[in-house]
Amino acid sequence: MSNNMDLGYEMFCxxxxxxxxxxxxxKLGVCGKTPEIANLQDLLIFQIKGISCYGKALAEDGQDIDKSVISFIENVLFTTLTNVNFDVKVHVELLRESQKIKENLRDMAGEMKNHTAHASYNLPETKTEMLKDAPMAGIMYDKSLDPDIRSLRQTILYGLKGISAYGHQARVLGYYSNQVDDFYIQALEALTDDNLTVEELIRMTMRTGEMAIEIMKKLDEANTAVYGNPTLHKVNTHMKKGPFIIVSGHDLRDLEMLLE
Ligand code: SF4
Known part of the structure; x- marks a missing residue:
């Protein structure tokens, strides 16, 4: 297993x-992420780029992309965030699902003129074979790529990952933004497009920032509609002996379920 960095790294995150x-x-994530998970996550991102290549072709043809596809893409992006999910079985399942979705969209869109490696790649059956393929999804796989293009692509991808966290929480509460949903497809496809210039990718990066604001607005709308507007409350600040549960983060639905 390696990330193809020419440095013998087992993973790169x-x-x-x-x-x-x-x-x-x-070697191992500070968060506990293993090389196996890191490499499966690289391949998952590769797969949602392939899905988006077909998604964009369908959208340009005036066809609607089913929301279940968008929700899958969002969930995959969210899964790759720090310690959201380290379950190997779940990752392999997500990869298999990604292939089914890609094949469905491929059937709908037909073969594309400029199809990328992401679109045409077919996932193998076993986890061992998947891990063998994972290096091609590594950040340095295409060594000839312009460093500015590589950097902008990564900035957009990491912006999308951030967006997905808020998007995921809003969607769980029944809220989503069509603008952001369309953008997942447009931006992921753009990351595979070798014809885009630095200027075009800078514009896409700015657009990613706008979509981050848009999704934060949507999550705020979801949270305040479902849980009401936050108001000041007196709370007990006295320290007590444990045991206790510490909660961090901003997923109010998770918090609600935990309290229940
Ligand atoms: S998510 Fe953060 S801590 Fe975990 S492997 Fe990646 S960079 Fe390291």
Whole structure:
């Protein structure tokens, strides 16, 4: 297993602020992410780019993309965030599902003129074979790629991952933004397009920022509609002996279920 960095790394993840030495986790994530999970996640991202290639072709043809596809893409992006999910079985299942979705869209869209490796790739059966393929989804696989293009693609991808966290929480409450849903497809497809210039990718990066604001608005709408507007309350701040549960993060639905 390797990430094809030519440095013998077993994995490469620099997704979050905990990243080793401020550069990247290469043996084991500071968060506990294993090389196996990191490589399966690289392949999952590769797959949703392929799904988006067909999604974009269908959208341009005036066909609607089923919301279940968008929800899948969003869930995959969310799954790759720091310690959201380290379950190997779930990742393999998601990969198999990604292939089914891609094949469905391929049937609907037909073969495309400019189809990318992401679109035409067919996932193998077993986890071992999937892991063998994973290096092609690594950040440095295409060594000839312009560093600015590589950097902009990563910035957009990481923006999408952030958007997906809010989007996922809003969707669980029954809220979503069509603008953001369309953008997942447009942006992921753009990451596979070798014809896009630095300027075009900068514009896409700015658009990613706008979509982050849009999804935060949507999540706020969802939270306040379902749970009401936050108001000041007096709370008990006295320290007590445990046991206790510490809750962090901003998923109010998770918090509600935990309290229940
Ligand atoms: S998500 Fe985990 S593996 Fe990735 S950079 Fe953060 S700590 Fe490292």
């Amino acid at each position: 620099y997704r979050c602020e905990q990243t080793a030495n401020g550069k990247g986790c290469t």
